[in-house]
Every structure is written in C-alpha cells, then in structure tokens.
Amino acid sequence: MTAQTKQTDTKPSTADIEAIRQTVANYIEGWYTGDADRMAACLHPDLCKREISVHEKTGGSLLSPVSASWMVEFTRAGIGAGTPVEGRGYEVTIFDIYKDMASVKMAASPFVDYLHLAKFNGEWVIVNALWHRVTPVE
Helix, strand or coil, X not given: CCCCCCCCCCXXXXXXXXXXXXXXXXXXXXXXXCCHHHHHHHEEEEEEEEEEEECCXXXXXXXXXXXXXXXXXXXXXXXXXXXXXXXXXXXXXEEEEECCEEEEEEEECCEEEEEEEEEECCEEEEEEEEEEECCCCC
C-alpha cells in the first residue's frame, strides 16, 4: 500500500530560492577564500557532513564525519584557499524545496556535495552534507 499526501502551498518563493543559492555560495566561496565567519554563518551548529571514502588497507567503504566546528576551523586554516583561483568555479543545482527544507547539489573543484538545507529562524543553513572527492589530492 502506498501512502499519498496532498501537497499544498509548496511553491518556493523567489526569495527562498535566492537565499538557498546564497547559502551554498557562502559555503563554497567561504571555503575557497578562508572566510571562517562566512562558513560559520551558512552551517547549522549540528551539521552532519560525511565523506564517502575507501579504507586504505581493506578497500572497504567508509563514511568519514566532519562537524560544523571542524569545517569552520578547516576554513580558518585556509585549507580550501589552496585551490587555484582558476579552479574555483562551482555549480548549484536545486533538486527540491518543500516548505523549510531543500535538497541541493553543489559541484566544485575538487568535490561534489549533496546538501540538505533547512530554514531556521528565517535563515537557510546547511544541516547535512554528503560529499565525494572528484579529483585526487596532490
């Protein structure tokens, strides 16, 4: 048996679409420029970010977690700022927005993130991120 619900009032506003895009821009541009304040502003404090990786010895799959505080500190340390300026482009695809939640893909060098955003206290923030490296680290 399949449950069905009638969805009403679900069309997102232009303001919400722009705010979601700006939140993702703050995330990646903050990373690239080492702007820890910008990074902190776009993340929910309970962010759950995980990387899909492969265990070096066993070859098995791993999920490696990163917290909001780690992202802010990694940003402050300038880890993303090492990305060459000419390689800092990114693309944002909004898959869906329903009321106060959204699902988004952000493709940037050198990774792809699938993001879940939520509107908390009137502000869009990233609450979940699943990411995968696109190119090897040099």
